Amino acid sequence: MPLKSIIQDMKGELGSISRKGFDVKFGHGMGSRSQRIVQDSLVPIDAFNQSCWENMPAELLRDVLMRIEASDITWPPRKNVVACAGVCRNWREIMKEIVKTPEISGNLTFPISLKQPGPRNTLLQCYIKRNCSNQTYYLYLGLNQSATNDDGKFLLMARKCLRPTCTDYIISLYGDDVSKGSRPYIGKLRSNFLGTKFTIYDSQSPNSGAKVTKSCFTRLMNVNQVSPRAPAGNYPVAHILYELNILGSRGPRRMQCIMNAIPASSIEPGGVAPTQTEFLHSNLDTFPSLPFFRSKSTRAESFQSGPLSGQRDGMLVLRNKAPRWHEQLHCWCLNFNGRVTVASVKNFQLVASAGENVAPGQEQHMNVILQFGKVGKDVFTMDYQYPISAFQAFAICLSSFDTKIACE
Template sequence: MEFNMAALDLSDMKRFLLSPCPRAAGVVQCYIRRNKTRANKIFPEYSLFLKEGDRFLMCSKKRPNNATSNYLVSMRAGDLDRNSTNFLGKLRANFVGTEFQVFDDGYSPKELGGGGGWGSGNYGGGSGGSGSGGAKNMSLREELGCVMYASNVLGSRGPRKMQVAIPAVNEAGEVCKWSGLEGGRGSQTAGGGSKAIERVKNRDYDGSLYMVNKPPRWNDQVGAYVLNFYGRVTMASVKNFQLVSTEDFDRIILQFGRVAREEFTMDFQYPISPFQAFAITLSSFDSKIACD
């Protein structure tokens, strides 16, 4: 489905970034620039732009001095203060970089002194976060997605295998709140661990959209594994991927790939939000001890 700019409401940027992409928008085409110059050499800064009009949407950078990879995402360039109203959420990895959690801008159970498995009702109006307006989100954080990469004990440079889950969106456009799932299957443990990852491992997809990456095929001519990106990706890279629902392998929900040394394309469509799409692609940038 071709992109329809008129279907995007950018008047409330935070709401747009945190809400599911409208069906009528079709495939939204974006690109990511990686800045590795000077102060960003060790920890690059990633900036996301809408292809239409080269409009800036979000930026992210890995936090230094953390035991595991931790990326903050902001809707304002250069403002990566977690206490800022521009803060949208974060991506957090496990130690070996094979499991990732996507959070909104709320606080952890430890910070608020609470446990997991809370929530009022299963569905809400957006993907989480503080929504529109300038108020800082003072509530318990919501998990908005999880990403798992298959461990590769052989250290092969072959294609990675991805499993991704995000909260499901119902026909009314409401997003499932994982924290409100019955039976204590909330989005986090009291220590901040991911119950969503546990559910995916147990093949429990209730309240979730479950996605996998389309497996690429080996191409002798280019000497690499390749996918058909329909002209949107021009360079082979282990980071490139296409995500599809297991219920429809022909409909690509999110695709990401390299087009230059420091530039990548990111295209997505309903029901994923721009923030979720960006966070998932950030996980592909992160080094993976067991996969690379």
């Protein structure tokens, strides 16, 4: 029996099993709970145990799964790879070994890939859709050059939450659940009152040396009582600063991002950025929500400690490219290579900065790590690459949406 026929037969059987028991489509966040991301705790289905593939030799199974992974390299056919990983624990372990990280493959396959650094030397093209009516933002993987069609692959969703002294953007893996204590919660973006300083928080530690930020939840409950594997709290992984604009609306924004979870050596040849390998879900959803009120000292700690106080040695610093003034168009311009079509103060390109003072001419020749720009009324492109992840890039772009009293 030809291998191609075997693969087609397996795909058909996987589809029937999915319809009988569950749906393991990656990132279809706008649908029901049965269409959400495949989790690590999937249970084998009885229907599959009765199939002809139950006793397949491990060597043959690995070869077949490798063929499927190699043949379905783009979405939506790549959903077959995720479906194979959702069959049982054995299939999932093999698929986790076969599927490479975005840094190597350039593909976003499993949910954890949203926390892993993007591909090297090429921009991964995504786009963001904004819903002004309910203050929500949806991140999609672009399946073609056009970002206006509704055929992208859903990746992340964020909801804006106004606070008395700051603004929070809660980021979730699902498109219909953004509660901070739920399993799909993966992080948040928090701004100060003026909208000039932002902090990106990860729901889990990006590395062994990360420190959790204190909150009312961690003060009231012992960390070990919540989960010994995933401590309750938020880990600051980046800080975003917008400089005061003395020219007002006539001048472009100036911003810098201090990636305190990524070393500056990661952009050098042979450099390595922290890579998460799995989600460590906590039991936060088993406890009721707590009030927002916090002490002044705790709120000040979020923005006055760490890299913002001048301790940036060894951390990757990203700065926006300085735009040039176009005499004929009478506006500030940047080369987005056709990915941005509408002029906006929100548009930016970030490059790695080796020092505090970098000449504008030198920045023009640096590789763009993240670019963000407007292409429609509520549609924006987001292209990123190594060493930042889709989650970090999305959070940085969310900071551009926020109102900045002292910058404009």
